[in-house]
């Protein structure tokens with residue numbers, strides 16, 4: 001067998017933390033922007049997990065098979081681990097060793113340990129540098145949520161005047177519609193060192209929005225295109241569940257001890273006019289909300305949840321019946337986390353509060369000067385790029401809005417634009 005070049009160019013990742021295990025991810029891609037560069041055969045990949053990064057004493061190890069049909073990606077289900085514990089992991093193949101990743105298991109069901117959850121969304125490569133991820137990786141989060149637009153499917157505009165981006169795509173880049181094109185787009189993003197650092201820092205939970213497939217899609221999307229898009233999404237992220245024949249299960253419940261019941265909802269795949277989540281997902285979500293006994297019930301999903309004046313057409317404003325069902329079923333300590341709008345916001349809901357994370361890089365839309373005045377339930381706006389960090393404990397739920405000063409060149413410092421505490425359905429600003 002021909003020797004392969006260094007194949008771990010896209011880094012490592014972990015995700016889907018459970019009290020006894022995580023998913024470990026990597027992909028073999030010596031030539032990531034030209035189809036991956038692997039021979040069309042399967043490779044045995046060794047994985048190792050340890051309590052410290054010297055790997056002198058392994059907690060767990062094994063071999064998994066990287067198949068050409070999955071773009072030589074691997075998803076290793078590790079179990080039998082201790083809850084709320086940090087582990088380090090790496091991969092080996094054909095004499096090559098990957099970088100080391102750090103991960104953490106979820107708390108045990110009885111745990112009252114506080115949690116630190118980072119939230120990111122909307123990282124259009126062309127719009128800037130992923131500096132926010134460098135800072136996010138240093139936050140020491142227990143888990144990182146990505147709430148959609150992990151890639152953007154757009155091609156390079158033919159009109160050069162429209163193509164003056166911070167990091168332009170290559171000239172031949174068309175809008176993604178095939179598996180090969182989506183794979184290459186993920187590879188481009190994952191070559192970014194700051195994004196790789198964030199994946200190597202903590203386990204992720206991701207839920208796609210529209211641009212992982214195509215702008216503003218709903219149930220009427222081209223199913224061949226969606227299948228290719230979901231397949232590439234799966235191949236590049238540490239999911240626990242594989243894509244099915246025609247669909248992929250993104251909605252899921254991730255309990256984090258007694259402190260947080262985390263629910264991830266899919267706002268794209270099942271929507272029909274008037275129904276944001278589809279009947280099956282709605283039943284599932286309402287049951288989970290009604291049955292939630294954790295100190296904080298957190299709904300993480302891509303789209304701005306609170307009403308807005310003027311209303312938005314591709315968001316919950318167009319699905320008021322779905323929204324009120326959720327608010328009626330939600331317990332009092334209810335928190336919505338969202339993204340999509342490329343600016344940071346905070347909102348007081350009929351029940352609970354919402355924290356909207358800004359974009360990592362994607363350019364923001366124009367926002368009316370009187371947006372807060374016209375929407376008294378919106379308690380905060382900030383127009384920078386960045387992310388947010390939520391701190392949840394049995395006593396309180398607070399959020400820090402982190403912003404970077406610029407994304408058009410590397411090296412931006414990070415600062416805290418504001419901090420809030422959730423008190424019932426009120427936002428309490430914390431003096432910095």
Ligand SMILES: [Fe+2]
Pocket residue numbers: 122123148149211340341342362
């Ligand atoms: Fe976006």
